[in-house]
Amino acid sequence: MNDQLEDPCDGLEPQGRVDRPVRADAQRNVNSLLDAALAVFATSGVDAPVREIAVKAGVGVGTLYRHFPQRADLVAAVFRHEVDACADAAPVLAAEYGAGEALARWMQRYADFIATKRGLASALHSGNPAFDSLPAYFQKRLVPALRTLLDAAAAAGEARADVDAYELLTAVANLCMQVDGGCPAPAHRMVALLFDGLRYGAMGSGDRSID
Amino acid sequence: MNDQLEDPCDGLEPQGRVDRPVRADAQRNVNSLLDAALAVFATSGVDAPVREIAVKAGVGVGTLYRHFPQRADLVAAVFRHEVDACADAAPVLAAEYGAGEALARWMQRYADFIATKRGLASALHSGNPAFDSLPAYFQKRLVPALRTLLDAAAAAGEARADVDAYELLTAVANLCMQVDGGCPAPAHRMVALLFDGLRYGAMGSGDRSID
DNA sequence: TGATTATGCGGAACGTTGTTCCGTTTTGTC
DNA sequence: GACAAAACGGAACAACGTTCCGCATAATCA
Numbered sequence: 001m002n003d004q005l006e007d008p009c010d011g012l013e014p015q016g017r018v019d020r021p022v023r024a025d026a027q028r029n030v031n032s033l034l035d036a037a038l039a040v041f042a043t044s045g046v047d048a049p050v051r052e053i054a055v056k057a058g059v060g061v062g063t064l065y066r067h068f069p070q071r072a073d074l075v076a077a078v079f080r081h082e083v084d085a086c087a088d089a090a091p092v093l094a095a096e097y098g099a100g101e102a103l104a105r106w107m108q109r110y111a112d113f114i115a116t117k118r119g120l121a122s123a124l125h126s127g128n129p130a131f132d133s134l135p136a137y138f139q140k141r142l143v144p145a146l147r148t149l150l151d152a153a154a155a156a157g158e159a160r161a162d163v164d165a166y167e168l169l170t171a172v173a174n175l176c177m178q179v180d181g182g183c184p185a186p187a188h189r190m191v192a193l194l195f196d197g198l199r200y201g202a203m204g205s206g207d208r209s210i211d
Numbered sequence: 212m213n214d215q216l217e218d219p220c221d222g223l224e225p226q227g228r229v230d231r232p233v234r235a236d237a238q239r240n241v242n243s244l245l246d247a248a249l250a251v252f253a254t255s256g257v258d259a260p261v262r263e264i265a266v267k268a269g270v271g272v273g274t275l276y277r278h279f280p281q282r283a284d285l286v287a288a289v290f291r292h293e294v295d296a297c298a299d300a301a302p303v304l305a306a307e308y309g310a311g312e313a314l315a316r317w318m319q320r321y322a323d324f325i326a327t328k329r330g331l332a333s334a335l336h337s338g339n340p341a342f343d344s345l346p347a348y349f350q351k352r353l354v355p356a357l358r359t360l361l362d363a364a365a366a367a368g369e370a371r372a373d374v375d376a377y378e379l380l381t382a383v384a385n386l387c388m389q390v391d392g393g394c395p396a397p398a399h400r401m402v403a404l405l406f407d408g409l410r411y412g413a414m415g416s417g418d419r420s421i422d
Numbered sequence: 423t424g425a426t427t428a429t430g431c432g433g434a435a436c437g438t439t440g441t442t443c444c445g446t447t448t449t450g451t452c
Numbered sequence: 453g454a455c456a457a458a459a460c461g462g463a464a465c466a467a468c469g470t471t472c473c474g475c476a477t478a479a480t481c482a
Contacts, residue, residue, distance in 0.1 A: 026458080062462065273432055
């Protein structure tokens, strides 16, 4: 797969110290909106009314539309925000735990992320151009994050070395996509099983086939 | 897979000669609505406004909602109508052509059906209970239709005998799902390729593996 | 054929949605 | 503190799905 993709995300949150600084209240409201949207999407689904999100964020709908010109832009921003949070968890876990444990914990973290994105999956395929860049962003942020953990675990002899990060990512996604309802326990068990497979492969010669 | 499923579809179109006959104008309007909805969905997608469908059918929205209490019910009815048309084409083709040719033509017919159902695929997974029975209906009508053609072609030595109807059905569906845009030519070529695979298997011993 | 009645029809009207607009408020700068 | 630019709030608009009810009409019996 190709890593030399254009970055489809910028200019939303971080330092825009060119020309004019972002006003403090604007920055605060963007954060409030992202938090509120995340909470509302989790409870009422991605089809929840924008007004509900604006109320929960304590802003008017005009403010919402100032920062996210279309509803889908807000959905996409929340998605990117979550992808970022998941990717950023990787180095934190790597610093806090051993290589194998960090990998295991991140896979569960990623599984939780996927499990809460049921409504988004169909939105992604709705043909709305606001979602066009999301798959690439997903891949660009998450594949390197997992690859780093995977390589470290392999170097420490705590995971097999012949697993592709992208394939593992989609495998876990498919695994968690099946379970319905709010209960994450079955997905957790399946992911744990998969991780044990990684661990098992590290014990032998390393060229054992996965399937 | 199990064939002893409840029939999820009845009481919509055919003879309701119990108690009271269906009024002629009502029957006519239902047909007009199904025709209009099919045309509108094809041009504007399944998200087209109900008013547009009512206008095209030459009826008021009240009439539409009398026959289809919810928008999704109309979508589901159109889907079932199309599934019926596709399934009913099988015996017609079988009577008109030789076994191999009938199978080939039906597969193309089915591919065209799938190719025009892009918007429906995401609607199916939207969680709306109006769509719950559709996958079962799809399977119940189409699997036997294909199996009959497949068996006849195998008996005539024009197709291999070791292919499961359901698997072939989903394979063609996946094949046609990939292509985007209105051009059906690539899907047709892929399906033709698949059919040649069936034919090829018939020449040898018959136990050659497909993949 | 004409009267009767259940059945069906039409489209105005309602509630909810995404989105726009503009007068007012707030923020950063001199 | 004064000023301009930026951002805010929420009423208002348009489009949608759905409901409602007065009116039309097809089937039935005389």
